[in-house]
Amino acid sequence: MVDYHASNNQAYSSGGQSVYMDPREQENDWDRDLLLDPAWEKQQRKTFTAWCNSHLRKAGTQIENIEEDFRDGLKLMLLLEVISGERLPKPERGKMRVHKINNVNKALDFIASKGVKLVSIGAEEIVDGNAKMTLGMIWTIILRFAIQDISVEETSAKEGLLLWCQRKTAPYKNVNVQNFHISWKDGLAFNALIHRHRPELIDYDKLRKDDPLTNLNNAFEVAEKYLDIPKMMDAEDIVGTLRPDEKAIMTYVSCFYHAFSGAQKLLEWIRRTIPWLENRAPEKTMAEMQQKLEDFRDYRRVHKPPKVQEKCQLEINFNTLQTKLRLSNRPAFMPSEGRMVSDINGSWHNLEGAEKGYEEWLLNEIRRLERLDHLAEKFRQKATIHESWTDGKEAMLTQKDYETASLSEVKALLRKHEAFESDLAAHQDRVEQIAAIAQELNELDYYDSPSVNARCQKICEQWDALGSLTQSRRESLERTEKQLESIDELYLEYAKRAAPFNNWMEGAMEDLQDMFIVHNIDEIQGLITAHEQFKSTLPEANKEREAIQAIQAEVQKIAQYNGIKLSGSNPYTTITPKSIDSKWDKVEQLVPKRDQALQEELAKQQSNDHLRRKFASQANIVGPWIQTKMEEIGRISIEMNGTLEDQLVNLREYEQSIIEYKPNIDQLEGDHQLIQEALIFDNKYTSYTMEHLRVGWEQLLTTIARTINEIENQILTRDAKGISQEQLHEYRTSFNHFDKEFKACLISLGYDGDAEFNRIMGIVDPNNSGAVTFQAFIDFMSRETTDTDTADQVIASFKILAADKNFITPEELRRELPPDQAEYCIARMAPYTGPDAVPGALDYMSFSTALYGESDL
Numbered sequence: 001m002v003d004y005h006a007s008n009n010q011a012y013s014s015g016g017q018s019v020y021m022d023p024r025e026q027e028n029d030w031d032r033d034l035l036l037d038p039a040w041e042k043q044q045r046k047t048f049t050a051w052c053n054s055h056l057r058k059a060g061t062q063i064e065n066i067e068e069d070f071r072d073g074l075k076l077m078l079l080l081e082v083i084s085g086e087r088l089p090k091p092e093r094g095k096m097r098v099h100k101i102n103n104v105n106k107a108l109d110f111i112a113s114k115g116v117k118l119v120s121i122g123a124e125e126i127v128d129g130n131a132k133m134t135l136g137m138i139w140t141i142i143l144r145f146a147i148q149d150i151s152v153e154e155t156s157a158k159e160g161l162l163l164w165c166q167r168k169t170a171p172y173k174n175v176n177v178q179n180f181h182i183s184w185k186d187g188l189a190f191n192a193l194i195h196r197h198r199p200e201l202i203d204y205d206k207l208r209k210d211d212p213l214t215n216l217n218n219a220f221e222v223a224e225k226y227l228d229i230p231k232m233m234d235a236e237d238i239v240g241t242l243r244p245d246e247k248a249i250m251t252y253v254s255c256f257y258h259a260f261s262g263a264q265k266l267l268e269w270i271r272r273t274i275p276w277l278e279n280r281a282p283e284k285t286m287a288e289m290q291q292k293l294e295d296f297r298d299y300r301r302v303h304k305p306p307k308v309q310e311k312c313q314l315e316i317n318f319n320t321l322q323t324k325l326r327l328s329n330r331p332a333f334m335p336s337e338g339r340m341v342s343d344i345n346g347s348w349h350n351l352e353g354a355e356k357g358y359e360e361w362l363l364n365e366i367r368r369l370e371r372l373d374h375l376a377e378k379f380r381q382k383a384t385i386h387e388s389w390t391d392g393k394e395a396m397l398t399q400k401d402y403e404t405a406s407l408s409e410v411k412a413l414l415r416k417h418e419a420f421e422s423d424l425a426a427h428q429d430r431v432e433q434i435a436a437i438a439q440e441l442n443e444l445d446y447y448d449s450p451s452v453n454a455r456c457q458k459i460c461e462q463w464d465a466l467g468s469l470t471q472s473r474r475e476s477l478e479r480t481e482k483q484l485e486s487i488d489e490l491y492l493e494y495a496k497r498a499a500p501f502n503n504w505m506e507g508a509m510e511d512l513q514d515m516f517i518v519h520n521i522d523e524i525q526g527l528i529t530a531h532e533q534f535k536s537t538l539p540e541a542n543k544e545r546e547a548i549q550a551i552q553a554e555v556q557k558i559a560q561y562n563g564i565k566l567s568g569s570n571p572y573t574t575i576t577p578k579s580i581d582s583k584w585d586k587v588e589q590l591v592p593k594r595d596q597a598l599q600e601e602l603a604k605q606q607s608n609d610h611l612r613r614k615f616a617s618q619a620n621i622v623g624p625w626i627q628t629k630m631e632e633i634g635r636i637s638i639e640m641n642g643t644l645e646d647q648l649v650n651l652r653e654y655e656q657s658i659i660e661y662k663p664n665i666d667q668l669e670g671d672h673q674l675i676q677e678a679l680i681f682d683n684k685y686t687s688y689t690m691e692h693l694r695v696g697w698e699q700l701l702t703t704i705a706r707t708i709n710e711i712e713n714q715i716l717t718r719d720a721k722g723i724s725q726e727q728l729h730e731y732r733t734s735f736n737h738f739d740k741e742f743k744a745c746l747i748s749l750g751y752d753g754d755a756e757f758n759r760i761m762g763i764v765d766p767n768n769s770g771a772v773t774f775q776a777f778i779d780f781m782s783r784e785t786t787d788t789d790t791a792d793q794v795i796a797s798f799k800i801l802a803a804d805k806n807f808i809t810p811e812e813l814r815r816e817l818p819p820d821q822a823e824y825c826i827a828r829m830a831p832y833t834g835p836d837a838v839p840g841a842l843d844y845m846s847f848s849t850a851l852y853g854e855s856d857l
Contacts, residue, residue: 040245041135043237047248048138050232051146054255055082058306066138067131073103076126080110083145085269085303087295100127108137116144139247146254158250164257165189168196171816173804174209180249185238187215193253194222197260201226212239229255266310270347273299277354292362297676301669311348312702316709323713327720329797356691363681372446374517379437383455385510386430390462396420397469412491412571414477419495419572421470426503431463494551495573501544502575505583508534512590519681521605528598535591545584552577608680615671616685622664623688626696629658633703637710644718648711655704665697798844807832807841 045066053062056075059082063069070076072095077088089106092099104123112118118140125133143157152160152167162180169175172192177183184190186209195202201222207215216235223229232252238244401413438456442449511534518524552570569576636654641647672690675683717723764776801816802808808829813822830846 039237039241040248041132043233043241043245043248044135044139045131046234046237047232047245047251048135048142050230051142051251051255052079052138054230055079058082067129067134070104070134071127071129072100073105073107073123073126076107077103077110080107080141083141084110084114085272086110087298097127111141111144114144116140139251142247142251142254146258147250150254150257161250161254161257165193165253168193171800171803172196172204180246180253181244184249184253185244186212187217187219187235187238190219190223190256191215193256193260194219194227198226223256223259227256227259229259266307266344269307270344270351273303274347274351274354277351277358290366296359296362297673308698311344312705315344315702316705319706319709319713323716327716352695359691366679367681368444370517372441372444374515375437375441375444376446376448376452377515379434379441379452379456381510381514382430382434382437383459385506386427386434386459389427390459390466393466394462394469397466397473409571410477414474415492415495416572417470417473417477419492419499421474422496423499423503424466424470426500431459434459490551490555491570491572494548494555494570495575497544497548497551498573498575498580501541501548502580502583504541505580505587508587509583509590512587512594516601518601518605521602521609524598524602524605528602531594531598538587538591542584545580548580549577608678611671611675611678611680612683612685615668615675616683616688618664618668618671619686619688619690619693622668622693623686623696625661625664626693626700629700630696630703633700633707637707644711644715648708648715651704651708651711655708658700658704665693668693795845798847802844805836806834806843807837808844809838809840810842811840813842 049063049066052066056062056079059078061075061078063075074091077091081088088110091103091106101123104126108118108121108123118137121133121137121140126137147161148157150156150160150164152164155163158180162177165177169177169189169192172188172195174186175188175192177189188207188209191202191204191207195204202218207218209215213235216238220231220233220235224231229252232255233244233248401409435456438452441452446452516527518527633654636651642650668690798808801812810822810826813825816822817825825844825847826842828847829842829844832841832843834841
């Protein structure tokens with residue numbers, strides 16, 4: 001791994017400025033001023049631009065001028081998101097210079113977060129269009145994201161890439177890769193890399209070392225046409241430069257490495273993604289969890305679909321490569337341990353398992369936080385109301401006013417205390433509700449539970465103290481017998497009726513302002529019904545209010561009639577007629593507001609129900625359609641009629657008809673997006689979920705693609721082996737008829753005996769999987785009916801492995817052949833005794849003699 005934090009790192013010269021570069025990228029102490037060579041700058045500009053576009057095109061865009069198109073930071077941030085698979089902070093869309101600088105700084109901060117030490121690269125230089133500074137920044141990005149993670153036999157980055165090139169080109173004549181500049185000038189190394197992995201694309205033996213332009217153009221064109229590697233350099237620039245630019249060559253060669261390591265990249269992406277999906281650390285707030293959900297939606301919409309296509313293409317490429325290797329009489333391609341197609345499928349299965357669990361966890365967490373927010377707000381409302389009510393109550397209960405009061409005043413105080421006790425009892429229910437809500441918040445792991453518990457504890461302790469103080473004051477007042485004779489019964493009646501009525505109004509106001517959460521029409525209809533029932537009680541409540549006010553009016557009437565000078569307040573209660581009227585007015589104002597809120601929620605739930613029905617109507621069509629198509633493909637793969645070419649044409653037409661159905665899937669995705677944005681969690685109108693439909697659609701596309709690939713491979717096998725259409729039809733008929741019993745299929749073709757059956761099973765099912773593919777069956781039948789390799793073919797194969805030497809070493813055989821094949825050959829070769837022999841050299845002519853005899857040679 002390249003150390004991007006080393007303190008003694010060298011710098012990449014950029015017009016007098018310095019940008020970070022790993023010291024191992026500097027080679028042979030070249031003069032740093034050479035980095036300003038116009039020829040090198042030209043090569044870097046073209047190569048880096050093409051490299052950036054090879055990634056930007058995945059996001060539907062590209063750049064034309066590398067120093068101009070990155071100035072506002074938008075495409076630079078997009079490039080980093082594409083190559084890293086991660087989200088950057090939201091860019092600023094303004095046109096001002098400060099917006100551009102902020103965007104570029106976000107990109108540079110992201111690069112630095114990946115362990116890259118940026119020296120003297122400032123956002124201002126990028127925004128100003130400094131070409132050499134921009135090239136230096138892009139080179140830093142290429143090093144980090146395209147080269148740093150390359151690892152070959154405990155070497156990494158540049159050394160790992162160079163070792164990979166040396167190993168892959170070792171068997172080819174006239175190729176000796178020692179660096180990333182002069183070793184590539186004649187173009188043979190590029191062609192050797194391609195031929196090593198895709199031999200059907202290049203006729204390497206026809207290339208001449210003295211024709212570099214033809215070699216380079218051939219490699220560039222083949223890579224662009226068949227490997228999806230864009231042309232990043234001009235052959236004329238490479239041939240016409242004494243020493244081609246090393247960074248341009250490394251950038252281009254790294255594309256070959258990544259092109260031929262698709263399985264590894266896919267597996268790495270899966271291994272990186274699964275821990276993210278398995279992370280179940282909950283967030284504290286709804287906003288944070290909704291951001292997680294939005295990130296997950298981006299993953300499903302943006303990041304996963306290309307990987308699905310990549311996985312399908314990997315399987316197709318692997319099957320095609322194996323077929324062509326067999327037809328060329330070459331050993332089968334065996335990926336390294338952990339990178340088999342089965343490994344990819346296993347990892348993909350684990351990914352989808354984690355993905356399903358992650359989405360369910362996200363939704364549950366959002367529901368939990370939604371419930372917590374509601375409970376926390378309800379707790380705060382009730383606690384605030386209760387604390388407001390209790391304010392001053394302790395001081396009132398602890399005063400000693402009765403010690404100096406007259407008899408009538410003491411009696412009045414006793415009655416007032418009785419009214420307070422009535423009020424106190426009425427508030428007991430609210431205290432219990434506050435405690436119950438606090439307990440539920442604790443059980444649901446509310447993030448701010450400590451403050452809730454502290455507040456609840458304070459309320460409960462105060463409530464207990466109020467109870468004790470109330471009891472103590474009552475005992476003190478009852479000891480004074482002179483209080484009972486001067487009580488004004490009207491005041492007492494007013495207080496007794498006003499207290500519960502006042503408490504009812506407070507409860508009504510609290511209920512009318514209470515938050516509500518519903519998820520369907522039935523729930524909101526229930527709230528509306530309850531609200532209507534409440535409104536029906538208002539006339540009776542108004543009668544009670546008028547009766548209470550009539551008591552106060554009677555007091556005033558009696559006082560006026562008898563010339564009594566009232567003190568202005570009721571000695572038994574603090575509830576005044578004015579406060580009753582004020583609260584009643586408040587209740588009457590809150591009722592229509594509650595009506596409006598409920599109607600708005602009803603409209604929302606009706607809209608949500610419409611979204612459910614809309615999605616369900618389409619899903620109930622798409623789901624059965626996908627199932628029908630899957631069944632049709634299964635029948636087609638068994639009932640194929642006509643020539644292979646006819647079958648291929650029909651399958652491709654069938655595939656096109658399926659692809660043309662994609663807008664229906666897209667429409668469903670749009671409907672599903674609206675449902676998710678509305679936070680709708682259930683749909684009683686359909687049993688199909690978007691996840692089931694996505695999986696079905698992906699399986700449908702993969703199945704038809706595999707079926708087409710199987711026919712293409714059968715055509716290759718038929719043409720290479722000379723199998724007639726009638727033979728293939730006979731093979732297919734026998735195979736389909738006896739698809740559950742392979743032994744019966746062989747007997748139908750004339751093979752018999754357990755020993756013969758075991759021999760054939762060892763050929764068609766070498767891994768003892770218990771299953772035989774039709775392709776393996778065709779390969780066996782074609783081998784049974786065609787000749788084996790000739791002696792000349794064997795000698796030619798060994799000559800390629802020996803790099804045109806007259807001998808070959810055991811180490812070369814073990815490196816190039818599977819272990820059992822290598823040991824088989826070594827045991828049958830005689831030592832080579834020619835004049836150019838090296839210790840341990842083997843004569844591969846002796847192997848052919850042992851197999852075919854002198855007369856065949």
